[in-house]
Amino acid sequence: NTVYVLNGPNLNLLGMREPDIYGSETLDDIAGMLEDRGRELGLDIDLRQSNHEGHLVDWLHEAQAEGAKAVLLNAGAYTHTSIALLDAIRAIRTPVIEVHLSDPSTREEFRHLSYVGMAAIETVQGFGAQSYSVALDAAAKL
Numbered sequence: 001n002t003v004y005v006l007n008g009p010n011l012n013l014l015g016m017r018e019p020d021i022y023g024s025e026t027l028d029d030i031a032g033m034l035e036d037r038g039r040e041l042g043l044d045i046d047l048r049q050s051n052h053e054g055h056l057v058d059w060l061h062e063a064q065a066e067g068a069k070a071v072l073l074n075a076g077a078y079t080h081t082s083i084a085l086l087d088a089i090r091a092i093r094t095p096v097i098e099v100h101l102s103d104p105s106t107r108e109e110f111r112h113l114s115y116v117g118m119a120a121i122e123t124v125q126g127f128g129a130q131s132y133s134v135a136l137d138a139a140a141k142l
């Protein structure tokens, strides 16, 4: 019973990257938090990060091939540009929940469009690192 937690560009720098916007927790901190919560929910966490769009596409395909229960996807800036990610989410039956630390809808205009959100079953954004755990709780109920 595995949930894939896929993270896109620049999220490897979480903690030091614009902490006023994204908070001081690192991706490792988030992984630890999700593993703890996952244990309570009976879910294994497979958390990955890449700065390369195609890796995210490959991992979405893999989530389906491996029978993952769900994918939490923070695609970073690819959220707002990637028709390839939109198509990949539509190509698989594995449910995908869109996640963002910040609330892109209150930021620059160019962050208001989300290709990921067009195909995701749900979006959790604006709660900082907690966005991931809210999304994991939602995934557990699927």
Ligand code: DQA
Residues within 6 Å of the ligand: 009, 010, 011, 074, 075, 076, 077, 078, 079, 099, 100, 101, 102, 103, 104, 111
């Ligand atoms: C983000 C929001 C995106 O607009 C931005 O490009 C990111 C992070 C977030 O988690 O708030 O890289 O996905």
